[in-house]
Amino acid sequence: MSTILVVEDEKAIADILAYNLERxxxxxxxxxxxxxxxxxxxDKKPDLVLLDIMLPKVNGFEVCKKVRSQLTTPIxxxxxxxxxxxxxxxxELGADDYIKKPFVMKELLARVKANLRRVKMMNSESNLKNSLIEIGDIIIDDEKYEIRMKDKALDLTLREYELIKFLSKIPGKVYTREELLSEVWGYEYFGDLRTVDVTISRLRDKLKLDNNDTSEYIMTKRGRGYYFKVS
Structure with a gap:
């Protein structure tokens, strides 16, 4: 049974979320x-966190930042x-996705299920193989969920790791944002395409080793989507 932490200062909303998730x-x-x-x-290491932004004592952004500095828990x-x-x-702080209030419960439940399924799939793949994949200057370590460039480990979220691994499987193949949302996020019916754009932008920055690095790995095909290019 997966454990979900609901972080919400409005008790009525927290109760509704808890009731539907428990069902x-x-x-x-x-x-x-x-x-x-x-x-x-x-302390408890929940499997997923539903995190409101406007919170007393410590806001949701700060919570996300602190959690992401140590854990890969889906947020x-x-x-x-x-x-x-x-x-x-x-x-940008490392959340896997966001949902705007008022939300449709069916959509929220679908996103929760998709995030938990992706983590389970990654854990299963890790048990099946522990291999290194080398693509140009990039090394993908399936055992550590780590990507290295010229012996330097990149500070990536789990979603960023999944995204670059998926794109690099077939260099040059163009994927639409809808396809990436479905394949990487697992959202077949729900999801904001902006999520893909922001994650791609953040990942591009992290793939530059310094401010003078002009290398590009994730390219945009105008009017179509994104693809991975080996430098």
């Missing part, structure tokens, strides 16, 4: 402020504001 068979933990959320996350941020700045900032 799906998940074990639910609840925190009503950011400080308590951090205590639970580092879905909940925001009451339609401001794209909030959404982009959450993704």
């Amino acid at each position: 799906e068979g998940y074990h639910i933990l609840v925190a009503y402020d950011g400080k308590k959320a951090l205590e639970i996350i580092f 879905i941020m909940l925001t009451a504001r339609g401001d794209s700045v909030d959404q982009v900032l959450g993704l």
